[in-house]
Amino acid sequence: MNNFGSDIAYLWSKYSVMYLDGIEKTIVLALLGTAVGCLIGFLCGLLQTIPVAPGDNPVKKFFLALLRVVIRIYVELFRGTPMILQAVFIYYGLPYITGGAAKFSSTWLAAFLIVSINTGAYMAESVRGGIISVDPGQTEGAKAIGMTHFQTMSYVVLPQALRNIMPQIGNNLIINIKDTSIMFIIGFSEFFAEHRAIVGTTNKYFPSATIEMIGYLIMTVICSIILRRLEKKMDGDDSYALVQADPLTMTAGTYNYSGSTADRQQLAQEKAAREARGNRNQSTRGDR
DSSP, rough: OHHHHHHHHHHHHHHHHHHHHHHHHHHHHHHHHHHHHHHHHHHHHHHHHHOOOTOOOOOHHHHHHHHHHHHHHHHHHHHHOOOHHOOOOOOIIIHHHHTTTTOOSHHHHHHHHHHHHHHHHHHHHHHHHHHSSSOOHHHHHHTTTOOHHOOOOOOEEEHHHHHHHHHHHHHHHHHHHHHHGGGGGTTTOOOHHHHHHHHHHHHOOHHHHHHHHHHHHHHHHHHHHHHHHHHHHHHHSSSOOOSSTTTTTTTTSSSSOOOHHHHHHHHHHHHHHHHHHHHHHHHHHHOO
């Protein structure tokens, strides 16, 4: 046990710069990949919800149907295959197939593209589910006041769908923090790749793996705390007073006069006097 603790201390004291550099690259890649993946998912979700009426142009129907098929193939392909194989295919396969024309100049760009495309496939279904979860009556109400499909989605549906899918966005971010560890396959030096390099030099696998585990745990816990606070902020303040009635109106719907008691009595007397004069006028006309 003493050797275990001393090995961890030795590794951290000598290679802390490499560990921290790997942590930084892991966080940046996960954040950027998740953000762009969410944009891809929102775009796919919006395109899948474009309505098609029976009287629409056949060309529009054809292209929308083709677009839905392409999105479905994309989602099933990237959800149904491991990210490590996607990385191999994109980074090594594309240059092989194109004869070097699609060769990546940077592992950063390749890793970013892989994580973003993979996240977008998962987010596309999450966004579609979030849109479906919004009450259809709100969409009908927006269309009834003349809003277009784009306006309805932008101002009515998507803000509510975003709140509904926030937990899934958080899950994808945490998954990406951990799944970036497979990017060593393309030579990207993230947290796990630094661990492999250090182990190759020191042959202290388990102490270095312990540092890795603690590092990943700290990153995911911090992200979870931040995301939960963001969700609570989106929900609004819990301490609010529910207004049961408009304080400016009475039950009968008349204006609620807020003057003093004496003023109210004077108004009541004037009203009674007017009613009395009206009654006398009616009786006089009746006598005539």
